[in-house]
Amino acid sequence: MKKYIKKTYSYKMLAILILMAVVSSCKKEYADPNAALADDVFGSSRGLTGVAVGLQKLYSAGRPGVYFSSVTANGFVTNELFLTNAGNVPELQLSTGGNSVDGTNAILANLWANSNKIIFDADNVMANAPALADKGYASGLIAYVSIFKALAIGNMSQYWERVPSGIGTNVSFITRVQGFTRAIAVIDNALSVVAATPISANFLTNVPAGVDIQNTLYALKARYALFAGNYTLALTAANSVDLTKRSSFNFDNLTFNPIFDIATSTGNVFQPMNANLGLTGIYVPDPADKRVPFYTVANAVAPLARLNGFFTSTTTAIPIYLPGEIILIKAEAYARQSTPDLGNALTQLNLVVTKQPAADPFGVGAGLPAIVGPISQSDLLNLIYKHRSIELYMSGLKLEDMRRFGLPNADRKRNFFPYPFTERDNNPNTPADPAF
Numbered sequence: 038m039k040k041y042i043k044k045t046y047s048y049k050m051l052a053i054l055i056l057m058a059v060v061s062s063c064k065k066e067y068a069d070p071n072a073a074l075a076d077d078v079f080g081s082s083r084g085l086t087g088v089a090v091g092l093q094k095l096y097s098a099g100r101p102g103v104y105f106s107s108v109t110a111n112g113f114v115t116n117e118l119f120l121t122n123a124g125n126v127p128e129l130q131l132s133t134g135g136n137s138v139d140g141t142n143a144i145l146a147n148l149w150a151n152s153n154k155i156i157f158d159a160d161n162v163m164a165n166a167p168a169l170a171d172k173g174y175a176s177g178l179i180a181y182v183s184i185f186k187a188l189a190i191g192n193m194s195q196y197w198e199r200v201p202s203g204i205g206t207n208v209s210f211i212t213r214v215q216g217f218t219r220a221i222a223v224i225d226n227a228l229s230v231v232a233a234t235p236i237s238a239n240f241l242t243n244v245p246a247g248v249d250i251q252n253t254l255y256a257l258k259a260r261y262a263l264f265a266g267n268y269t270l271a272l273t274a275a276n277s278v279d280l281t282k283r284s285s286f287n288f289d290n291l292t293f294n295p296i297f298d299i300a301t302s303t304g305n306v307f308q309p310m311n312a313n314l315g316l317t318g319i320y321v322p323d324p325a326d327k328r329v330p331f332y333t334v335a336n337a338v339a340p341l342a343r344l345n346g347f348f349t350s351t352t353t354a355i356p357i358y359l360p361g362e363i364i365l366i367k368a369e370a371y372a373r374q375s376t377p378d379l380g381n382a383l384t385q386l387n388l389v390v391t392k393q394p395a396a397d398p399f400g401v402g403a404g405l406p407a408i409v410g411p412i413s414q415s416d417l418l419n420l421i422y423k424h425r426s427i428e429l430y431m432s433g434l435k436l437e438d439m440r441r442f443g444l445p446n447a448d449r450k451r452n453f454f455p456y457p458f459t460e461r462d463n464n465p466n467t468p469a470d471p472a473f
Contacts, residue, residue: 079165082174086243088162089178092155092185093245097286097355098295103155104286104355105295106148107192107433109307114138114450115435116315118307119340125306134450135473140458148196149457152189157204159186173237176230180250181240183227184357187257190220195264195437198453199468201460209466217265224258247287247354252278256358259366264437272370278363283398285354294355296348296431309333309342314430317448320423327394327404332430346430347399356399361428364388369421372414382417383410389424401428418442446473 078084096103112118113131120132127143138145159182166175193200194216201208211219231251259274288294300306312333313321322329333342347355368385371378387407394402408420422442426435439449446452455470 079161080168082169082171082178085162085166085169085178086240088158089182090244092158092182093248093286094292095151095155095158096185096188098288098292100295100299101147101151102295103148103151103189103192104433105299106144106151107196108296108431110144110148110196110454111433111436112307112431115439116310116449117431117435118315119310120306121308121340122305128306131450138451138455140455140461140470142455142457145196145454146457146459148192150459152193153201153204155185155189159183159189160204171237171239172234174240176234177236177240177244177250179230180227180236180254181244181248183223184248184250184253184257187220187223187254187261190216190223191257191261191264192433194220194261195434196454197456198471201464207464207466210468214265217261220261221258221265221270224254224261227254228258245287247283247285248357249282249284252282253284253357256284256363259363260358260434263366263369264441268370268373271366275363275366275370278360280360280363281398283354284357285399286357287354288352290351293351294348294353296344296355297351297353301344301348302351304343308336308340308344311340312342314427316423316426319419320426322423322427323403323405325405326427327402328427328430331394331401346401348431359401359429359432360398361389361392361401362425362432362434365421365425365428369418372417372421377414379412379414379417380410382421383408383412386417386421386424389428403427 078088094102099105109118109128110131113120113128114134118132120128123129127145130137130139130142131144162182163179163186166178169175169178190200194213197213199210199212200216202211228251231254236250255274255277259271259278262268262271262274300308309315309332312329312335314329314332316322330345332344332346334345335341336343347353364385368382368389371382371385390403390405391407392402393404394400396402403424412420419442422438422444425438429435436449436451440452452473453471456467461467
Protein backbone atom coordinates (compact mmCIF):
# COMPACT_ATOMS: atom_id res chain seq x y z
CA MET A 38 0.00 0.00 0.00
CA LYS A 39 2.81 2.41 0.80
CA LYS A 40 4.39 1.95 -2.66
CA TYR A 41 1.06 2.71 -4.33
CA ILE A 42 0.48 5.79 -2.18
CA LYS A 43 3.95 7.17 -2.78
CA LYS A 44 3.60 6.84 -6.54
CA THR A 45 0.16 8.46 -6.74
CA TYR A 46 1.26 11.03 -4.17
CA SER A 47 4.14 12.17 -6.39
CA TYR A 48 1.80 12.53 -9.35
CA LYS A 49 -0.66 14.48 -7.26
CA MET A 50 2.02 16.83 -5.91
CA LEU A 51 3.21 17.50 -9.44
CA ALA A 52 -0.33 18.22 -10.61
CA ILE A 53 -0.89 20.63 -7.74
CA LEU A 54 2.38 22.43 -8.47
CA ILE A 55 1.41 22.82 -12.13
CA LEU A 56 -1.95 24.22 -11.05
CA MET A 57 -0.24 26.61 -8.64
CA ALA A 58 2.12 27.80 -11.36
CA VAL A 59 -0.76 28.45 -13.77
CA VAL A 60 -2.78 30.31 -11.14
CA SER A 61 0.14 32.46 -10.03
CA SER A 62 1.81 33.08 -13.43
CA CYS A 63 -0.05 36.33 -14.00
CA LYS A 64 1.59 37.65 -10.80
CA LYS A 65 5.04 36.53 -11.94
CA GLU A 66 5.40 34.34 -8.88
CA TYR A 67 7.40 31.22 -9.54
CA ALA A 68 8.24 28.24 -7.36
CA ASP A 69 11.89 27.49 -6.69
CA PRO A 70 12.64 24.57 -9.05
CA ASN A 71 15.15 23.24 -6.53
CA ALA A 72 12.69 23.10 -3.62
CA ALA A 73 11.16 19.82 -2.52
CA LEU A 74 7.67 19.02 -3.76
CA ALA A 75 6.34 18.61 -0.24
CA ASP A 76 7.80 21.99 0.82
CA ASP A 77 6.03 23.72 -2.08
CA VAL A 78 2.70 22.12 -1.40
CA PHE A 79 2.60 21.93 2.38
CA GLY A 80 4.34 25.22 3.09
CA SER A 81 1.49 27.48 1.96
CA SER A 82 -2.22 27.82 2.49
CA ARG A 83 -2.72 27.56 -1.26
CA GLY A 84 -0.87 24.27 -1.51
CA LEU A 85 -2.58 22.82 1.54
CA THR A 86 -5.96 23.88 0.19
CA GLY A 87 -5.20 22.17 -3.11
CA VAL A 88 -4.52 18.91 -1.30
CA ALA A 89 -7.62 19.32 0.90
CA VAL A 90 -9.93 19.97 -2.05
CA GLY A 91 -8.37 17.00 -3.80
CA LEU A 92 -9.55 14.78 -0.93
CA GLN A 93 -13.16 15.70 -1.58
CA LYS A 94 -12.78 14.83 -5.25
CA LEU A 95 -10.98 11.57 -4.44
CA TYR A 96 -13.80 10.62 -2.10
CA SER A 97 -16.88 11.76 -4.03
CA ALA A 98 -16.12 11.83 -7.77
CA GLY A 99 -15.72 9.23 -10.48
CA ARG A 100 -15.86 5.45 -10.67
CA PRO A 101 -12.68 4.95 -8.58
CA GLY A 102 -13.98 7.28 -5.85
CA VAL A 103 -14.71 5.95 -2.37
CA TYR A 104 -18.35 7.07 -2.57
CA PHE A 105 -19.14 5.18 -5.79
CA SER A 106 -17.21 2.12 -4.62
CA SER A 107 -19.00 2.11 -1.26
CA VAL A 108 -22.51 2.52 -2.68
CA THR A 109 -21.86 -0.10 -5.36
CA ALA A 110 -20.29 -2.75 -3.11
CA ASN A 111 -22.90 -2.25 -0.41
CA GLY A 112 -25.78 -2.10 -2.86
CA PHE A 113 -25.08 -5.37 -4.61
CA VAL A 114 -24.39 -7.52 -1.55
CA THR A 115 -27.48 -6.20 0.30
CA ASN A 116 -29.82 -6.57 -2.70
CA GLU A 117 -30.41 -2.85 -3.14
CA LEU A 118 -29.10 -2.98 -6.72
CA PHE A 119 -29.85 -4.96 -9.87
CA LEU A 120 -26.96 -5.69 -12.26
CA THR A 121 -27.90 -4.53 -15.75
CA ASN A 122 -24.80 -5.72 -17.60
CA ALA A 123 -22.93 -8.86 -16.59
CA GLY A 124 -19.98 -7.63 -18.64
CA ASN A 125 -19.06 -5.36 -15.71
CA VAL A 126 -16.98 -8.01 -13.99
CA PRO A 127 -16.35 -6.33 -10.59
CA GLU A 128 -20.06 -5.59 -10.24
CA LEU A 129 -20.91 -9.12 -11.40
CA GLN A 130 -18.71 -10.58 -8.66
CA LEU A 131 -20.46 -8.49 -6.02
CA SER A 132 -23.90 -9.26 -7.44
CA THR A 133 -23.11 -12.99 -7.34
CA GLY A 134 -21.61 -12.73 -3.88
CA GLY A 135 -20.00 -15.46 -1.80
CA ASN A 136 -16.64 -16.75 -3.04
CA SER A 137 -17.07 -14.89 -6.34
CA VAL A 138 -15.89 -11.82 -4.44
CA ASP A 139 -12.13 -12.10 -3.94
CA GLY A 140 -9.02 -9.98 -3.64
CA THR A 141 -9.02 -9.16 -7.35
CA ASN A 142 -12.25 -7.13 -7.18
CA ALA A 143 -11.49 -3.68 -8.61
CA ILE A 144 -14.29 -1.91 -6.74
CA LEU A 145 -12.99 -3.12 -3.39
CA ALA A 146 -9.42 -2.30 -4.43
CA ASN A 147 -10.48 1.26 -5.26
CA LEU A 148 -12.31 1.62 -1.96
CA TRP A 149 -9.33 0.32 0.00
CA ALA A 150 -6.57 2.16 -1.86
CA ASN A 151 -8.32 5.52 -2.08
CA SER A 152 -9.42 5.40 1.56
CA ASN A 153 -5.79 4.87 2.56
CA LYS A 154 -4.70 7.65 0.19
CA ILE A 155 -7.20 10.04 1.79
CA ILE A 156 -5.89 9.20 5.26
CA PHE A 157 -2.30 9.75 4.09
CA ASP A 158 -3.01 13.15 2.53
CA ALA A 159 -5.23 14.27 5.40
CA ASP A 160 -2.46 13.46 7.88
CA ASN A 161 -0.05 15.64 5.90
CA VAL A 162 -2.45 18.57 5.85
CA MET A 163 -3.18 18.23 9.56
CA ALA A 164 0.53 18.08 10.37
CA ASN A 165 1.40 21.21 8.37
CA ALA A 166 -1.65 23.45 8.78
CA PRO A 167 -0.75 24.63 12.32
CA ALA A 168 2.35 26.39 10.91
CA LEU A 169 0.18 28.82 8.92
CA ALA A 170 0.01 32.39 10.19
CA ASP A 171 -3.77 32.53 9.72
CA LYS A 172 -4.96 30.23 12.50
CA GLY A 173 -8.60 30.45 11.44
CA TYR A 174 -7.61 29.20 7.99
CA ALA A 175 -5.56 26.42 9.60
CA SER A 176 -8.55 25.48 11.75
CA GLY A 177 -10.69 25.18 8.61
CA LEU A 178 -8.14 22.98 6.87
CA ILE A 179 -7.89 20.61 9.82
CA ALA A 180 -11.66 20.34 10.27
CA TYR A 181 -12.33 19.91 6.55
CA VAL A 182 -9.79 17.15 5.92
CA SER A 183 -10.86 15.44 9.16
CA ILE A 184 -14.26 14.82 7.55
CA PHE A 185 -12.66 12.84 4.75
CA LYS A 186 -10.22 11.03 7.00
CA ALA A 187 -13.09 9.96 9.27
CA LEU A 188 -15.17 8.86 6.27
CA ALA A 189 -12.24 6.86 4.90
CA ILE A 190 -11.62 5.06 8.20
CA GLY A 191 -15.33 4.56 8.70
CA ASN A 192 -15.88 3.06 5.26
CA MET A 193 -13.09 0.53 5.69
CA SER A 194 -14.41 -0.35 9.16
CA GLN A 195 -17.87 -0.99 7.71
CA TYR A 196 -16.65 -3.46 5.11
CA TRP A 197 -13.64 -5.27 6.58
CA GLU A 198 -13.26 -7.17 9.84
CA ARG A 199 -9.93 -5.46 10.56
CA VAL A 200 -8.39 -2.26 9.22
CA PRO A 201 -4.84 -0.87 9.08
CA SER A 202 -3.67 0.87 12.24
CA GLY A 203 -1.96 3.54 10.13
CA ILE A 204 -0.17 4.25 6.86
CA GLY A 205 3.26 2.79 6.18
CA THR A 206 5.20 -0.37 5.55
CA ASN A 207 3.96 -3.62 7.09
CA VAL A 208 1.44 -1.83 9.30
CA SER A 209 -0.49 -3.80 11.86
CA PHE A 210 -4.26 -4.16 11.87
CA ILE A 211 -6.89 -3.19 14.43
CA THR A 212 -10.47 -4.35 14.88
CA ARG A 213 -13.24 -2.60 13.01
CA VAL A 214 -14.68 -1.27 16.30
CA GLN A 215 -11.27 0.23 17.04
CA GLY A 216 -11.47 1.71 13.55
CA PHE A 217 -14.74 3.46 14.37
CA THR A 218 -13.22 4.68 17.62
CA ARG A 219 -10.24 6.01 15.67
CA ALA A 220 -12.58 7.87 13.31
CA ILE A 221 -14.33 9.43 16.32
CA ALA A 222 -10.96 10.54 17.71
CA VAL A 223 -10.19 12.30 14.40
CA ILE A 224 -13.54 14.09 14.65
CA ASP A 225 -13.04 15.04 18.30
CA ASN A 226 -9.67 16.56 17.47
CA ALA A 227 -11.25 18.61 14.69
CA LEU A 228 -14.08 19.80 16.93
CA SER A 229 -11.61 20.88 19.62
CA VAL A 230 -9.51 22.77 17.06
CA VAL A 231 -12.59 24.62 15.77
CA ALA A 232 -13.77 25.37 19.32
CA ALA A 233 -10.39 26.94 20.10
CA THR A 234 -10.14 28.88 16.82
CA PRO A 235 -13.26 29.32 14.66
CA ILE A 236 -12.93 28.62 10.95
CA SER A 237 -12.21 31.79 8.99
CA ALA A 238 -14.58 33.04 6.31
CA ASN A 239 -11.59 33.18 3.97
CA PHE A 240 -11.14 29.42 4.22
CA LEU A 241 -14.77 28.71 3.35
CA THR A 242 -14.48 30.72 0.13
CA ASN A 243 -11.58 28.52 -1.02
CA VAL A 244 -13.24 25.09 -0.74
CA PRO A 245 -16.24 23.73 -2.66
CA ALA A 246 -19.63 24.91 -1.46
CA GLY A 247 -22.02 22.43 0.09
CA VAL A 248 -20.15 20.90 3.04
CA ASP A 249 -21.40 22.12 6.41
CA ILE A 250 -18.23 21.32 8.30
CA GLN A 251 -19.30 21.43 11.94
CA ASN A 252 -22.66 19.70 11.48
CA THR A 253 -20.99 17.03 9.35
CA LEU A 254 -18.42 16.35 12.06
CA TYR A 255 -21.17 15.85 14.64
CA ALA A 256 -23.23 13.71 12.24
CA LEU A 257 -20.30 11.40 11.49
CA LYS A 258 -19.47 11.19 15.17
CA ALA A 259 -23.04 10.06 15.86
CA ARG A 260 -22.89 7.53 13.01
CA TYR A 261 -19.64 5.91 14.08
CA ALA A 262 -20.49 5.98 17.79
CA LEU A 263 -23.67 4.06 16.94
CA PHE A 264 -21.69 1.56 14.86
CA ALA A 265 -19.23 1.13 17.75
CA GLY A 266 -22.08 0.45 20.18
CA ASN A 267 -21.57 3.64 22.20
CA TYR A 268 -25.21 4.68 22.34
CA THR A 269 -24.80 7.46 24.90
CA LEU A 270 -22.15 9.14 22.76
CA ALA A 271 -24.21 8.60 19.61
CA LEU A 272 -27.22 10.30 21.18
CA THR A 273 -25.17 13.24 22.44
CA ALA A 274 -23.52 13.78 19.06
CA ALA A 275 -26.82 13.43 17.19
CA ASN A 276 -28.40 16.05 19.43
CA SER A 277 -25.62 18.46 18.38
CA VAL A 278 -26.57 18.31 14.68
CA ASP A 279 -28.73 21.13 13.29
CA LEU A 280 -31.34 19.16 11.35
CA THR A 281 -32.47 22.21 9.38
CA LYS A 282 -29.13 22.46 7.55
CA ARG A 283 -27.92 20.66 4.42
CA SER A 284 -24.46 19.19 3.97
CA SER A 285 -23.67 17.74 0.57
CA PHE A 286 -21.18 16.97 -2.13
CA ASN A 287 -21.98 19.39 -4.93
CA PHE A 288 -21.19 18.72 -8.57
CA ASP A 289 -20.85 20.84 -11.71
CA ASN A 290 -20.21 20.55 -15.41
CA LEU A 291 -16.61 19.47 -14.81
CA THR A 292 -17.09 17.11 -11.87
CA PHE A 293 -20.18 14.94 -12.35
CA ASN A 294 -22.48 13.20 -9.92
CA PRO A 295 -20.86 9.74 -10.17
CA ILE A 296 -24.00 7.62 -9.87
CA PHE A 297 -25.77 9.56 -12.60
CA ASP A 298 -22.70 9.62 -14.82
CA ILE A 299 -21.93 5.92 -14.51
CA ALA A 300 -25.30 4.24 -13.87
CA THR A 301 -28.39 6.43 -14.34
CA SER A 302 -27.42 8.01 -17.64
CA THR A 303 -26.26 4.76 -19.24
CA GLY A 304 -28.46 2.09 -17.68
CA ASN A 305 -25.43 -0.09 -18.25
CA VAL A 306 -24.20 -0.84 -14.73
CA PHE A 307 -27.01 -1.01 -12.18
CA GLN A 308 -30.52 0.11 -11.29
CA PRO A 309 -32.68 -0.43 -8.18
CA MET A 310 -33.46 -4.08 -7.47
CA ASN A 311 -37.18 -3.26 -7.58
CA ALA A 312 -39.77 -0.74 -6.37
CA ASN A 313 -39.47 -2.23 -2.86
CA LEU A 314 -35.79 -1.19 -2.80
CA GLY A 315 -34.84 -4.85 -2.47
CA LEU A 316 -36.67 -5.21 0.86
CA THR A 317 -38.78 -8.27 1.67
CA GLY A 318 -41.17 -9.53 4.34
CA ILE A 319 -41.94 -7.19 7.21
CA TYR A 320 -39.52 -4.62 5.81
CA VAL A 321 -41.36 -3.96 2.52
CA PRO A 322 -42.26 -0.25 2.25
CA ASP A 323 -45.84 0.85 2.76
CA PRO A 324 -47.48 1.48 -0.64
CA ALA A 325 -48.12 5.09 0.43
CA ASP A 326 -44.49 5.73 1.45
CA LYS A 327 -43.42 8.85 -0.45
CA ARG A 328 -39.76 7.91 -0.25
CA VAL A 329 -40.20 5.09 -2.77
CA PRO A 330 -41.13 7.43 -5.67
CA PHE A 331 -38.43 9.78 -4.46
CA TYR A 332 -35.71 7.18 -4.90
CA THR A 333 -37.17 5.25 -7.85
CA VAL A 334 -39.15 5.70 -11.04
CA ALA A 335 -41.34 2.87 -12.33
CA ASN A 336 -40.07 1.09 -15.43
CA ALA A 337 -42.04 -1.07 -17.87
CA VAL A 338 -39.40 -3.80 -18.21
CA ALA A 339 -36.84 -5.38 -15.87
CA PRO A 340 -35.54 -3.88 -13.77
CA LEU A 341 -38.99 -2.57 -12.83
CA ALA A 342 -37.57 0.55 -11.22
CA ARG A 343 -34.99 3.10 -12.27
CA LEU A 344 -32.84 5.48 -10.27
CA ASN A 345 -34.27 8.79 -9.13
CA GLY A 346 -33.61 10.89 -6.02
CA PHE A 347 -30.03 12.12 -5.76
CA PHE A 348 -28.99 10.54 -9.04
CA THR A 349 -30.98 12.40 -11.71
CA SER A 350 -28.42 14.69 -13.37
CA THR A 351 -24.71 15.40 -13.64
CA THR A 352 -25.04 18.24 -11.11
CA THR A 353 -27.45 16.75 -8.53
CA ALA A 354 -25.97 17.14 -5.04
CA ILE A 355 -25.49 14.04 -2.88
CA PRO A 356 -26.00 14.33 0.90
CA ILE A 357 -23.07 13.52 3.14
CA TYR A 358 -25.70 12.55 5.70
CA LEU A 359 -29.47 12.93 5.82
CA PRO A 360 -31.35 14.58 8.68
CA GLY A 361 -33.42 11.38 8.78
CA GLU A 362 -30.28 9.38 9.54
CA ILE A 363 -29.59 11.54 12.58
CA ILE A 364 -33.16 11.17 13.86
CA LEU A 365 -33.01 7.41 13.39
CA ILE A 366 -29.68 7.31 15.23
CA LYS A 367 -31.48 8.91 18.17
CA ALA A 368 -34.31 6.37 17.93
CA GLU A 369 -31.91 3.44 17.88
CA ALA A 370 -29.72 4.84 20.65
CA TYR A 371 -32.76 5.24 22.92
CA ALA A 372 -33.95 1.74 22.07
CA ARG A 373 -30.57 0.09 22.69
CA GLN A 374 -29.52 1.80 25.91
CA SER A 375 -28.81 -0.44 28.91
CA THR A 376 -32.21 0.70 30.17
CA PRO A 377 -34.15 1.10 26.93
CA ASP A 378 -36.22 4.28 26.58
CA LEU A 379 -38.84 2.95 24.21
CA GLY A 380 -41.08 6.00 24.53
CA ASN A 381 -38.45 8.42 23.28
CA ALA A 382 -37.31 5.88 20.68
CA LEU A 383 -40.83 5.72 19.23
CA THR A 384 -41.13 9.51 19.32
CA GLN A 385 -37.96 9.86 17.27
CA LEU A 386 -38.97 7.10 14.86
CA ASN A 387 -42.30 8.82 14.25
CA LEU A 388 -40.49 12.02 13.33
CA VAL A 389 -39.17 10.11 10.32
CA VAL A 390 -42.34 8.11 9.65
CA THR A 391 -44.58 11.21 9.54
CA LYS A 392 -42.09 13.63 7.96
CA GLN A 393 -43.39 15.23 4.78
CA PRO A 394 -40.93 15.74 1.90
CA ALA A 395 -41.37 19.52 2.07
CA ALA A 396 -40.24 19.50 5.71
CA ASP A 397 -36.91 17.84 4.90
CA PRO A 398 -33.91 19.87 3.65
CA PHE A 399 -33.31 17.26 0.92
CA GLY A 400 -36.96 16.48 0.18
CA VAL A 401 -36.90 12.98 1.72
CA GLY A 402 -40.11 12.21 3.57
CA ALA A 403 -42.33 9.18 4.14
CA GLY A 404 -45.52 11.12 4.87
CA LEU A 405 -47.11 8.17 6.70
CA PRO A 406 -49.39 8.03 9.76
CA ALA A 407 -47.63 7.79 13.11
CA ILE A 408 -46.95 4.38 14.63
CA VAL A 409 -49.05 3.95 17.76
CA GLY A 410 -47.50 2.44 20.88
CA PRO A 411 -46.88 0.78 23.19
CA ILE A 412 -44.48 -1.39 21.22
CA SER A 413 -41.88 -3.99 22.25
CA GLN A 414 -38.16 -3.37 21.90
CA SER A 415 -37.77 -6.07 19.23
CA ASP A 416 -40.66 -4.73 17.16
CA LEU A 417 -39.36 -1.21 17.52
CA LEU A 418 -35.88 -2.21 16.35
CA ASN A 419 -37.40 -3.98 13.35
CA LEU A 420 -39.20 -0.77 12.43
CA ILE A 421 -36.05 1.30 12.89
CA TYR A 422 -34.18 -1.05 10.56
CA LYS A 423 -36.99 -0.88 8.02
CA HIS A 424 -37.06 2.89 7.98
CA ARG A 425 -33.27 3.16 7.87
CA SER A 426 -33.32 0.88 4.81
CA ILE A 427 -35.84 3.14 3.07
CA GLU A 428 -34.72 6.57 4.28
CA LEU A 429 -31.04 5.83 3.64
CA TYR A 430 -31.40 3.90 0.41
CA MET A 431 -28.10 3.76 -1.53
CA SER A 432 -26.20 5.52 1.23
CA GLY A 433 -23.67 2.70 1.63
CA LEU A 434 -24.85 1.94 5.19
CA LYS A 435 -27.13 -1.06 4.78
CA LEU A 436 -24.56 -3.85 5.19
CA GLU A 437 -23.52 -2.39 8.53
CA ASP A 438 -27.19 -2.17 9.50
CA MET A 439 -27.93 -5.78 8.51
CA ARG A 440 -25.22 -7.06 10.82
CA ARG A 441 -26.13 -4.72 13.68
CA PHE A 442 -29.82 -5.62 13.55
CA GLY A 443 -29.05 -9.33 13.37
CA LEU A 444 -30.50 -10.14 9.97
CA PRO A 445 -29.53 -13.65 8.82
CA ASN A 446 -26.58 -14.12 6.49
CA ALA A 447 -28.98 -15.58 3.92
CA ASP A 448 -30.39 -12.08 3.40
CA ARG A 449 -27.06 -10.78 2.07
CA LYS A 450 -24.41 -11.98 -0.35
CA ARG A 451 -21.38 -11.16 1.82
CA ASN A 452 -20.95 -10.38 5.49
CA PHE A 453 -17.43 -8.90 5.24
CA PHE A 454 -15.15 -8.42 2.25
CA PRO A 455 -11.84 -10.15 1.45
CA TYR A 456 -8.71 -8.00 1.55
CA PRO A 457 -7.51 -6.63 -1.80
CA PHE A 458 -4.44 -8.32 -3.24
CA THR A 459 -2.80 -4.88 -3.44
CA GLU A 460 -2.63 -5.04 0.37
CA ARG A 461 -2.03 -8.74 0.82
CA ASP A 462 0.86 -8.81 -1.68
CA ASN A 463 2.65 -5.95 0.10
CA ASN A 464 1.84 -6.43 3.78
CA PRO A 465 2.52 -9.73 5.57
CA ASN A 466 0.30 -8.57 8.43
CA THR A 467 -2.83 -8.71 6.29
CA PRO A 468 -5.41 -10.85 8.13
CA ALA A 469 -6.99 -13.98 6.71
CA ASP A 470 -10.05 -13.39 4.57
CA PRO A 471 -13.45 -13.96 6.18
CA ALA A 472 -15.29 -17.16 5.24
CA PHE A 473 -18.33 -15.11 4.14
